[in-house]
Amino acid sequence: MTQTLELKDKMEGLLRTNRLPHVWCSGCGIGIVLNSFLRALIASETDENKVAVSCGIGCTARISGYMNIDGFHMTHGRALAFATGLKLANPALKTVAIGGDGDMIAIGGNHFIHAARRNIDMLVICVNNFNYGMTGGQAAPTTTKESCGTTAPYGSFENPFNLPFIADACGAVYVARWTAFHVRQLQLSIQEALKKKGFSFIEIFSQCTELFLRKNKYGAGLDEMKFFKQNSVIKNGADTREAEFNSRNDKIVVGKFVDRERPDFKESMDGYFGKVLKDKFIRYEGPLQTKI
Amino acid sequence: MKADTKGVLTGLHFMDGDHSCCEGLLAAGCRFIGGYPITPSTEVVERFAERIPKVGGVFIQMEDEIASSIVIQGAVWAGLKAATVTSGPGFSLMMEHIGLAAMTETPCVFVNVQRGGPSTGLPTLPAQSDMMQAKWGSHGDYEIIAVSPNSPQECFDFAILAFNYAEQYRVPVMLMMDECVGHMYERVKIPSADEIELVERRWATCAAGEYLTYKPDADLVPRMAKAGDGCRILVESLTHDERGYPVITPQAQKKLVSRLVNKIKNNAHKIYKYEEYKIEDAEVIVVSYGITSRVAFKAVELARQKGIKAGLLRLIVVWPFPEKKIEELAAKTKAFVTAEMNLGQIVLEVERCAHGKAKTLLAGHAGGTVHRPEEILEVIEKAISPNSSVGIWEL
Structure with a gap:
């Protein structure tokens, strides 16, 4: 009981409670992600003063505004590029980018592949709800085949992205996928990824109750949680090519797929310049201390 | 505040405007550039890429100009002075983030070595046809500052001036060069560091718990805290209040956007040159x-x-x-x-x-x-x- 109360206090300390209620619809999965993220921050004993959360635009991107930590609500698609600047200018920060599938992999796709390629030390969390929620349920590069969106009124015929595969191919050091149903695994995965150095990526399938589910008559939020539960197969260490989720008939492959070591951007830069420039190289350590 | 000697290449030089501009940025204390190659501006970032490992800072060649124009804003909020450098087509791609810098009051410098347009136009030849774009290019109401050098010497001097304006008014500043000034070789005198006066960032002086990201001083410019200071800052691109909380009302819009415009208009007599x-x-x-x-x-x-x-x-x-x-x-x-x-x-x-x-x-x-x-x-x-x-x- 005391433990629960203590956790509640800590959680509330990490929320801007005067901003509640939040904008998300009842039954939406983004709140679960927020909850899991904050619990992971607490459990991993991460110094919350050193965490900076960068977001783009969309339902998920509103997440930084509810957390009582340094938060940046930037432009659509650009959370990772902004976070790259934060991290390189202050290597002591734990930089996190959180966003939806449209934000992060459609308009922000270029930044995603390059941040992974460069192995920028950041945790990237993508909440995939298979459509654009905030703008009213349009099709996304993640929309499953034959599922409808307002801009795909007869169903989508495009191939959706397999995000873990892209992250893996581009060089991410940590790749996992869970659903909003897998709250425990998700929290543990975030805890683990917070400790990783390098580009870490977690995709979370989530239910968009009012748009994707309603439009497609897939049921309510709870039905989708059941769908996630019944159709998921945990395959830790699976080849990310197996993580395809092209249609609602596919199995949802979840688990931790990639966990490897690779020097991050700063380590590569410092190591290389030290080698070629020798004593002429002045290693950049971080910004000067200010009064606060 | 005086310039940091590490970035100041004191002496007499024979150099073109692009190289001189880079030295001006370094002298101004710029320690971060995110850039993307584009003629006729590339020499600025090429020189920066060569110089910065020996000065202490970061150069990153981004995937495009959109990324360049926001990676620098991340660096600014982490506590550095940062700039990006481009020309016409790249400047067009950067427009959304000029608006972002204006809205979030992120002090930074955009160097535009202008070339003929529209579109790909004249990559290697000069023009001054982005002057209206510098002012009006991003959507919404906002004010920026734009400075126009006419010699390699001024590319150095005005790079410093641009940073000083950016820090003083927390506004994106455009350094509007052109291909001719950028590629023209002339004598450039770089003074000693103690002769270079820099405007320090307007850091918050209150206790971390009392800091509000967008509470302005009397001159309408708010003070800055950086990420990691424990201030729990909220930097918001939506219309926001003094805490940085989004407020989607006509009243909040009037209050915020009027201030963004007036902080330049009311201080214009100090800015004109x-x-x-x-x-x-x-x-x-x-x-x-x-x-x-x-x-x-x-x-x-x-x-x-x-x-x-x-x-x-x-x-x-x-x-x-x-x-x-x-x-x-x-x-x-x-x-x-x-x-x-x-x-x-x-x-x-x-x-x-x-x-x-x-x-x-x-x-x-x-x-x-x-x-x-x-x-x-x-x-x-x-x-x-x-x-x-x-x-x-x-x-």
Whole structure:
């Protein structure tokens, strides 16, 4: 009981409670992600003063505004590029980018592949709800085949992205996928990824109750949680090519797929310049201390 | 605050405007550039990439100009001075993030080495045709500051000036060079670090728990804290209140956007910079800026030789536009000739501020090369001809 109360206090300390209620619809999965993220921050004993959360635009991107930590609500698609600047200018920060599938992999796709390629030390969390929620349920590069969106009124015929595969191919050091149903695994995965150095990526399938589910008559939020539960197969260490989720008939492959070591951007830069420039190289350590 | 000696290459140099600009950025304390290669600006970032590992800082070549123009804003909020460098097509891609910097009050510098447009246009040849874009390119109401150098020396000096304005007013500042100034070699004197006066970032001085991201000082500019200071800052691109919380109402919009505009407008008298030459008795005043102002100077000399009372108003700061100065001069002079390497941009401002009290003519040029002095002289002669009327735009 005391433990629960203590956790509640800590959680509330990490929320801007005067901003509640939040904008998300009842039954939406983004709140679960927020909850899991904050619990992971607490459990991993991460110094919350050193965490900076960068977001783009969309339902998920509103997440930084509810957390009582340094938060940046930037432009659509650009959370990772902004976070790259934060991290390189202050290597002591734990930089996190959180966003939806449209934000992060459609308009922000270029930044995603390059941040992974460069192995920028950041945790990237993508909440995939298979459509654009905030703008009213349009099709996304993640929309499953034959599922409808307002801009795909007869169903989508495009191939959706397999995000873990892209992250893996581009060089991410940590790749996992869970659903909003897998709250425990998700929290543990975030805890683990917070400790990783390098580009870490977690995709979370989530239910968009009012748009994707309603439009497609897939049921309510709870039905989708059941769908996630019944159709998921945990395959830790699976080849990310197996993580395809092209249609609602596919199995949802979840688990931790990639966990490897690779020097991050700063380590590569410092190591290389030290080698070629020798004593002429002045290693950049971080910004000067200010009064606060 | 004095410049950090590490970034100051004190001495006499023979260098072009692009290289000189890079040295100016370094002298100003810029320790982060996110850039993307584009002619004719690339030399600035090439030099920075070579210099910065020996100074201490970061250069990152981003995947595009969109990324370049926001990675620098991340660096600023982490506590660094940061800039990006580009030319026309890249500048177009950066527009959304110029608006972001204006909205989030992120001090940073955008260098635009202008080339002929529209679209891919003239990659290797000069123009001054992004002047209106610098002011109006992003959507919404906002104000920026734009500075226009006319020599390699000024590319150095104004890079520092640009950073000082950015920090003073927490606003994106455009350093509007052009291909000609960028690739022209001249003597550049870099002073010692203790001769370079820098405006320090307006850091918050309150306790971390009391800090509000957007609570302005009396001059309408808020103070900054950086990520990791424990201030729990909220930097918001939506219309927001002093805490940075989004507030989607007409009242919040009026309060915020008026302040963003007024912090520049109310302080404009401290920002304006121009040079006057033979203005006192001038019947025709040539208004010019950047490389064209050097040709305009020659044209004024030629006019004087012909007995025409011509003068030159050379704009150093183009935005905010020196409205009062033009109003004053319009009451005293007969005509303005705006000489610029475009088909009529800043002439619109001159026309607006002259209120019909003096004739306004354009000595325009489609770009690709600078004017010949005679081309400007011709318009000066036209301006004093009794047959010319207000608002002549002959191209």
